[in-house]
Amino acid sequence: GQNIDQPTEMTATEGAIVQINCTYQTSGFNGLFWYQQHAGEAPTFLSYNVLDGLEEKGRFSSFLSRSKGYSYLLLKELQMKDSASYLCAVRRSNSGYALNFGKGTSLLVTP
Amino acid sequence: EAQVTQNPRYLITVTGKKLTVTCSQNMNHEYMSWYRQDPGLGLRQIYYSMNVEVTDKGDVPEGYKVSRKEKRNFPLILESPSPNQTSLYFCASRTGTGGSGNTIYFGEGSWLTVV
Numbered sequence: 001g002q003n004i005d006q007p008t009e010m011t012a013t014e015g016a017i018v019q020i021n022c023t024y025q026t027s028g029f030n031g032l033f034w035y036q037q038h039a040g041e042a043p044t045f046l047s048y049n050v051l052d053g054l055e056e057k058g059r060f061s062s063f064l065s066r067s068k069g070y071s072y073l074l075l076k077e078l079q080m081k082d083s084a085s086y087l088c089a090v091r092r093s094n095s096g097y098a099l100n101f102g103k104g105t106s107l108l109v110t111p
Numbered sequence: 112e113a114q115v116t117q118n119p120r121y122l123i124t125v126t127g128k129k130l131t132v133t134c135s136q137n138m139n140h141e142y143m144s145w146y147r148q149d150p151g152l153g154l155r156q157i158y159y160s161m162n163v164e165v166t167d168k169g170d171v172p173e174g175y176k177v178s179r180k181e182k183r184n185f186p187l188i189l190e191s192p193s194p195n196q197t198s199l200y201f202c203a204s205r206t207g208t209g210g211s212g213n214t215i216y217f218g219e220g221s222w223l224t225v226v
Contacts, residue, residue, distance in 0.1 A: 033215075042201060042217035043154070087154065096159050096167060098144070099215060103153035 004102035006088050011108045012078055020073045020105045022088030030093040034062050034073045037085045037104065046073065046086075075107075083109045113138050117202050117218035124192055124225055132187045132221050134202030140216075142205050143185040144169065145177065147198040148220075154201065160185055192225040199223075 003025045012018040024032070031050040035043035049055055049064035049071060061074040075082055088102040115136045124130055136143065144159035146169075156169030160179040174196055176188040185204075189196060202218040 040199075040220070042219055044217075045214045048214075089154075096142070096161050098156055098159060098169060100156075100170075101146075101154040103151065 004088055004090055004100060006086075006102045006105045008103070009106045009108070011110060012075075014078055014080060014109055014111055016078050017074065017076050018078060018107065020075070020086050020088075020107065022071045022073070022102060024069050024071070024088070024090050024102075026069075026090050026092060026100065028093040029066065029090060030097060031091040032062075032064055032071050033089040033091065033099065034060075034071075035087040035089060035101075037087055039085070043087055078109050080109050080111070083107060113216060115202055115204055115216050115218040117200070117221045119221060120219060121222045122224070124223070126193055126225055127191050130189050130192060130223075132189075132200060132202075132223070134185045134187065134218060135183050136185075136202075136204040136216070137183065138204065138206065138216065139182065140204040140206050141182070143179070144203050145175070145185070145187045146201045146203065147171065147196075148201065149198050157187065157200075189223075192223075194225050197224050 006022045033048050034046040037043040047062035054063045059076045064071045085104040085106050087104045089099040091099050118133045141162045145157040146154045148154045155171045157175050158177040160166045166177050200221045203215045205213045205215045
C-alpha cells in the first residue's frame with residue numbers, strides 16, 4: 001500500500017519563504033511530483049524528483065530523500081498568487097506507474 | 112496546443128440515470144487515467160489505461176466503467192450514478208509509462224452532482 005502525508009494548511013507572508021513537507025511510504029517508488037492547484041482548477045506540474053537531492057526551478061525548489069521517504073517543496077519570495085493547494089504525489093512502478101496523491105496542503109499567503 | 116478536453120464541465124443528474132463523461136487528448140499519449148477529487152480525500156485514481164484496449168482499475172473503481180477504443184479518447188461511464196459519486200472528476204494523460212519525469216496533463220475538470 002501507500003501512505004502520503006502533508007500538512008493540511010499553512011500560512012505565510014508575502015515575500016517570505018515557506019517549506020511544505022511530504023512524507024511517504026510506498027512500494028515500487030518511481031519518483032515524486034509536486035503539483036499546484038488553485039481552487040476549482042486542474043493541478044499544474046511544478047517539479048519532479050527521482051534521485052536524492054535538490055531540484056531548483058526559479059522560485060520553487062524540491063528536495064527528495066528516498067531513504068527517509070521525505071520530500072519538501074520550497075517556495076521563495078512568496079507572492080499573493082502562490083495561495084493555492086500544493087499536492088505531493090508519488091509514482092509507483094507497479095499499477096501502471098500510477099500517481100498517488102497526498103491530500104494536499106492549502107497555502108495562504110497574506111500581505 | 113497540447114490539450115486534454117473533458118465534457119461536460121458541469122452536470123447535475125439524478126440517481127440511476129446513466130451518464131458518460133468524455134475525455135479526449137491531442138498529444139498521442141499512450142497513458143490516460145481518471146481521478147476524482149473530494150474534500151479531505153485528495154485526488155484518487157478511478158481507472159487507467161496503458162494503451163488502446165488496455166484498461167485497469169485504480170484505487171476507487173466501484174460504480175465506474177471505462178473504455179479505450181481509440182488512443183485519443185477515454186470516456187468515464189457511470190451506469191447508475193449515486194449521490195456518493197458527486198465529485199470533481201479529472202481526466203489526465205501522459206506519454207509512455209514511467210522511468211522519467213513525464214508530465215501528466217490534466218483536463219479542466221468535470222463537476223458532477225448526483226441528486
